[in-house]
Amino acid sequence: MKELIVRFLIGGTLVSAFAFVGDVLHPKSFAGLFGAAPSIALATLGLTVITQSMGYAATEARSMIAGSIAFFVYASIVSHVLMRYRTPALATTLTLMLVWFGTAFGLWFVWIL
Amino acid sequence: MRIGLELSSIHRSRWTDYAIRFIFGGVITALTGLIAKRYGPGVAGLFLAFPAIFPAGATLIEKHEKEKKRQAGFDGTSRGRAAAGVDAAGAAMGALGLIAFAMLVWRFLSHHSTAVILTIAGLAWLAVSVLAWWIRKAI
Numbered sequence: 139m140k141e142l143i144v145r146f147l148i149g150g151t152l153v154s155a156f157a158f159v160g161d162v163l164h165p166k167s168f169a170g171l172f173g174a175a176p177s178i179a180l181a182t183l184g185l186t187v188i189t190q191s192m193g194y195a196a197t198e199a200r201s202m203i204a205g206s207i208a209f210f211v212y213a214s215i216v217s218h219v220l221m222r223y224r225t226p227a228l229a230t231t232l233t234l235m236l237v238w239f240g241t242a243f244g245l246w247f248v249w250i251l
Numbered sequence: 252m253r254i255g256l257e258l259s260s261i262h263r264s265r266w267t268d269y270a271i272r273f274i275f276g277g278v279i280t281a282l283t284g285l286i287a288k289r290y291g292p293g294v295a296g297l298f299l300a301f302p303a304i305f306p307a308g309a310t311l312i313e314k315h316e317k318e319k320k321r322q323a324g325f326d327g328t329s330r331g332r333a334a335a336g337v338d339a340a341g342a343a344m345g346a347l348g349l350i351a352f353a354m355l356v357w358r359f360l361s362h363h364s365t366a367v368i369l370t371i372a373g374l375a376w377l378a379v380s381v382l383a384w385w386i387r388k389a390i
Contacts, residue, residue, distance in 0.1 A: 142281045149280020150273040153304055157272045161264060164257040166312065166334055167388070170341020171380045173308050176352045179299040180369060181280045183356060186287070187365045194292050195365075199356035201296025206353050209300045210346035213339050216309070220336030224328075227313040227335040231306035242297045 145185060152177040174209055201246060208241035260315065268311055272304045279303035300349050305342060309335040344387060348380030 160172030179202060186195040216234050219225055279301055287295035316334040320327025355372040 142284060145284045146277035146281040150277030153276020153280075154269055154273045157276075157304060157308060158269070160308070161260050162256050162258055164255055166337045167341040167344075168254050168384055170338040170343075171345035171348070171384060173305050173338060173342035174300075174302075174345025174349055174380070176299075176349055176373060176376050177276060178280050178283065178301065178303065179349075179352065179356075180373065182283050182295075182299055183360075183369060184365065185284070186292075187360075190292075192361045192365065196357055196360045197292040198287070198296035198299060199353050199360060201293050202299040202353035203350055203357065205297040205300030206346055206349035208297075209302055209349060210343050212302060213305070213343035213346055216305075217336045217339035217343060220309075220332050220339060224332040227309040227332055228306055231302075231309050231339075235302070235306075238302060242300075246293070246297060 141185075141189065145181065148185065149178055149181040152181045174213065204245035204249060205242045207245060208238045211241045212238040264311070264315075268307075271307050275304045275307060300346070300353070302342075305339075309338060312338050340387075341384060344383040345376075345380045347383045348376035348378075351379040352376040 156172050156175035156177045160169045160175075163169040163172070179199075183195050183198065186198060212234060215237055216231055219230055219234065220227060279298065283295050283298045283301075286298060313331040313335040315331075317327040317331035320330050352372045352375060355375055356368060359371075360368050
C-alpha cells in the first residue's frame with residue numbers, strides 16, 4: 139500500500155509539472171510536445187529499479203517502445219479528426235483511446251510476445 | 252514561429268484543472284505498478300506511454316480557446332476544437348521523442364547508472380521532440 143501511495147504522489151507530481159510547462163509555452167503545437175512527456179515513465183522506472191531490478195525496468199522500457207508508437211498513431215489521428223471535423227475534444231480523445239489500446243497491444247503481440 | 256512563454260494562461264486555469272491532472276497522473280502511475288505485479292513488466296511497460304492526461308489537456312485547451320473567442324464576441328467552438336487539434340499534433344511529435352526515450356532506457360539501463368540513463372533519455376526525448384516539431388514546421 140505504501141508503495142502505491144508513493145507511486146501516486148511521484149506520478150501525480152511529475153505529470154503536473156510537465157503539464158504546467160506545457161501550459162505556459164506557446165505556440166500551441168510546441169506546447170503539445172509536453173502532452174507526450176515521459177512523466178509516468180520517469181516516475182515508474184526509477185521506482186522499479188529500487189523495488190525490482192534494472193533488468194525488470196529494461197523489460198518495461200522495451201514494451202514502452204510499443205506504447206510510444208501507439209501514442210504517436212493515437213495523437214496523429216486525434217489531431218487529424220479535431221482539425222478536419224471539429225468534433226468535441228473530450229469525446230474524440232476518449233473514443234480514439236481504442237486506437238492506442240489496439241496499436242499498443244497489437245505491436246506487443248506481434249513484436250514482443 | 253517563435254517559441255515563448257504565455258504566463259497569462261496560468262490565470263485562466265483553475266486549481267481543479269491542475270488537481271485533475273495530478274490525480275490522473277498519480278492513478279496511472281500507481282496502476283502501472285499494479286499491472287506489473289499482476290501481468291508482468293511486459294504488459295506494464297506499454298502503460299509507461301499511456302496518454303493518461305491527454306484528454307484532460309485537450310479539453311482544457313478547447314475550453315480556454317473558446318472562452319478567449321467568446322470574450323471577443325465570437326462563438327469560439329470550432330476554434331477551440333482546432334486548437335486542441337494543433338496541441339495533439341505537437342503531442343504526436345512528443346511521442347516520437349518517447350520512442351527514443353524508451354529505446355535508450357531499454358538498451359542501456361542494465362549496464363549503467365539509473366540516474367544517468369534516465370537523465371540522458373529525458374534529454375533525448377526533448378531533443379528528438381523539438382527536432383521533429385521543427386522539421387514538421389519547416390516542411
